[in-house]
Amino acid sequence: MNYSAQGFKSYVVPDSARPGFTPILRNLAFYKDSMLNVYPELETIYDLFWGSVEQVPDRDFIGHRPYDPETGNFLPYVFQTYKQVGERVTNASAGFIKAMLMLSKTEQEKQKVLARKWPIAIYSINRPEWKIADKACVTQSLYSVALYDTLGYDSMLYILDHCEAPMVVCSLDKIPKIMLNIGKLPRLKIIVCMDSLKDSQHSRSVPSPFNTNSIRILREWTNHCSIKLYDMEEIEELGKSSGIPHFPPKPEDIYTVLYTSGTTGNPKGVVSTHSNYVHSVKFGSIGRLDRTNTQVVISYLPLAHTYGRQTENLNVFAYGKIGYFCGDISKILEDTRALQPTSFPGIPRLLSRFYDEIRKKTIDAPGITGKIYRKAVAEKLAKFKKTGNPRDEFWDPTLFKPIKSMISDRLTAAGSGSASIEPKVLDFLRVVFAIDMIEGFGMTETSAVGLKQVPGDPSSGNIGTPLPGIEIRLKDVPEMNYLSTDTPCARGELLIRSKTIFREYLKEPEQTREVMLEGNWFATGDIARINEDGSISIIDRKKSIFKLSQGEYLAPERLENTLSKHPLVSQSFVYGRSTKSYPVGVIVPDPLTFVPWATKIVGNKTFEELVKDPKVVSEVLKEIQAYSRRSKMNGFEILRNIHLEHIPFDADNNQLLTPTLKLRRFDAAKYYNDILENLYEE
The missing domain is CATH 3.30.300.30 (ANL, C-terminal domain)
Structure with missing residues (x-):
């Protein structure tokens, strides 16, 4: 393969090729370590969050659409500022510690609580309280473990038991799911309900089958099982009067444990540190994020997945604004139109749905309408492939502005991650939305980052090149006939090395050793190809595990x-x-x-x-x-x-x-x- 070809998009580290391996590739613009010493004041997610609170205290931060039970509709977004959220986080973090201390019966138990470094499980759809609970963990050097329903009920119970969490912060509807098998969770002591448990306020919660009588029964049920039940307001009040100060984490402390379904057995807990995720923010933002203009993003990608979590962390870094979806993915466009985000984090499954619906109304429409749209799309695609510019002064105002408005009038960029997207879908959406839409690659084990296309790249069918701070190489897989010596393009298993690579799989040293190779290289299990232009494409899986378009592993x-x-x-x-x-x-x-x-x-x-x-x-x-x-x-x-x-x-x-x-x-x-x-x- 010709690594010195003109226009090669990746930096090739000299003399780094080894038998069975390709040379090491880095980001072309930021290939020296000295170029990566940015934002030295940020060493932990604590620094990231509280730094933004200090810099823009009065800027809107997180918002949601309140539910009106009288009309059955969701109202316009209501926001809390960075300062307001900071106050709630301070109180909730102290409340978590105080609640555990109140249950401590011995001095040894008390000291274990005060040593921190224990987990709190979070279990709900994306909502402001998820963010507050997560940052409250950060503020006391605790770490969060995300629970979610997609893996199935048994896996949820397994995760909750495996991580040994003494406390769960969850939405009201999740409490019965936990309590049904509370006997299998001997370490669980406290449940904190995100929804108000006060009779007068419950009617304003997100719609659910629960009523006042249901809440009374839940209180009796948890009390009978010796589980202490609070709501968030009670926890925040408990913390407010406790006098417990912040307990900032160190870079090497655990930030989160995210469980992935990427095995044939039980889910694996990916243990990631503050250093991992802070470097993910730094490397993902160099040359890409503007902290001077307010970024607005919709939060709908599950916060139990690294893509959703790091999308929010990047927005906090940019002093941005986060609007949470109403919880119903079928209403996502209603949410985006109400929020008017500047960027949209996409997944192939949803973007393909947009593609199908827009095609019906444009190039597949009958008569003169379809004929005009086919001409416009063809002209824009031809221009885009030559220039990398998806915008057009003639066609956009007349035909494509209403299409972009279906998401947001302020939309300037979108991404596709979690799985590969079909090139025809990516290219079509680029020109009809008239925005930069780029594909990238990251994993839970890499703290969401890895490779990404650059704005203005007209290519498709690839995941771009290494981000700053990321090194990659391919390793031979002879049993599948993928070799670093293949021509015209090298092929093999994608290896990644970076400060973003996770620490370990929780309680699984053997599985950790299987993927962490000599030289601190992480073996992704994905088969990649180095294209002739220096971009990378994922072409296969080494293991008999594959990812679907919504990001779930089979x-x-x-x-x-x-x-x-x-x-x-x-x-x-x-x-x-x-x-x-x-x-x-x-x-x-x-x-x-x-x-x-x-x-x-x-x-x-x-x-x-x-x-x-x-x-x-x-x-x-x-x-x-x-x-x-x-x-x-x-x-x-x-x-x-x-x-x-x-x-x-x-x-x-x-x-x-x-x-x-x-x-x-x-x-x-x-x-x-x-x-x-x-x-x-x-």
């Missing part, structure tokens, strides 16, 4: 093991793409059970005829989906479409199995490529 082996227990299934191959929100699959039925079952539906036919019968395929899919739900699979894990195969996977003929009868997943994806394409198109 472990296909676990799903296949579950499906194999169904009497109709002999073998299965579960497949997914990072540009799609659901998996599809190839099923080899068991002839002994399948043939009698299928003939009852369509009459006597051969095995080969039965697997090709559309009615049979449809009934098998329904059966598998019902079985998957009974097996407690998450919604995003359930197959949406299937192909029935009458020829078994084997090691000799189609060679889809190894000699030890394990599925060759990479080969199976190649073998069924056309069929898998059709499964997604149907």
Whole structure:
């Protein structure tokens, strides 16, 4: 590969190539360590947050849309200033410590509380109280552990027990979920409800099935189980009168533990320090964020995920304004129009939905309307690919301004992360919104940062180049035929080295050692390609785990093991793409059970005829989906479409199995490529 090609977008560290590895690549504009010594006063998230409170105390900070139970509508945004939030954080942080001290029965227990460094779990949708609870942890050198429903109820209980949190801060609707299995959570002592537990105020909460009687029962239930129940107002009042001062963390202290579903077993707790996330802010902002103009961002990406968390941290760094969505993703555009954000953090699943809806009203519209939009989009795309400028003085005011207004009149930039986005979707949205829209790559283990395109880059199908402070290289994966010596482009597993790399997987030293290689390189498990222009593209996964477009991980082996227990299934191959929100699959039925079952539906036919019968395929899919739900699979894990195969996977003929009868997943994806394409198109 020619690393010295003209216009190469990455800096190649001289003499850094090694056998089995590519050279080390860095950011082209910030390739020297001396260029990265920015904002030395920021060493922790405490410094970041309280520095912004000190600099812009009277600027609006976090806002939400109050719910009006009389009309059933959400009202305009109401904001709290940096100073107001700072006061609440100070009080809540002291309240957390005071509440734990009040439960301490011995001097040893008291000293353990005062030593800090214990976790508080946070469990709710994105809302102001999430932010206040998180920053309250920071203010007392505690660390937050995020809980979320997507992983499933059992995983939520596992996380809460595994992290040993003595306290949960959660929304009202989550309390019964926790209490149903409180016996499995012996370390949990305190629940802090984000919603008011006062009868007079509860009617103003976000809509929920709870009423005054429900709250009374919850209080009796928690009291019976020796769980202390507070609401946020009570915790803040407790802290206000406690006299407990701030207890700032050190850079090496834990900031957060985020659990990721990227394994075949239980979720892994990714332990990240203040230093990790502060460097993520610094490296992610160099040359990109303006602290002089107020940034406004919508918060809807789960704060239990690193992308959502770090989007907010970057906005705090920029002295920005955060508006929380109402909790219903179907109303996200209603929220953005009310908020008028300047930037939009996107994920492929949602951006693809925008793409489909806008196409219907523009280039796919009938008659003269569609003809005009097709001409305008084609002209803008051609211009954009040449210049990198998505704006047009003629077409934008006349045709595209209303499209941009569907999100925000003030929108100037958007991003796509958490999974790969289809190039046609990215390019189309760039020109119809007339904004800089860039794709990037980061992981929980890298504190959300890694690689990113630069504004004005007209390319698509890649994740850009390393951010400042990030080093990358590729490692050979010979078993998949990906080599650093491949031509014209080097290919291999993407390795990342940076001060943003996590400390460890909580209580999982062996799994930590598996991904942390010699020289402090983190092995991502993603197969990447260094393109001829120096940009990077993700092209495959090394492990049999893949990420869907909404950012959730699937472990296909676990799903296949579950499906194999169904009497109709002999073998299965579960497949997914990072540009799609659901998996599809190839099923080899068991002839002994399948043939009698299928003939009852369509009459006597051969095995080969039965697997090709559309009615049979449809009934098998329904059966598998019902079985998957009974097996407690998450919604995003359930197959949406299937192909029935009458020829078994084997090691000799189609060679889809190894000699030890394990599925060759990479080969199976190649073998069924056309069929898998059709499964997604149907």
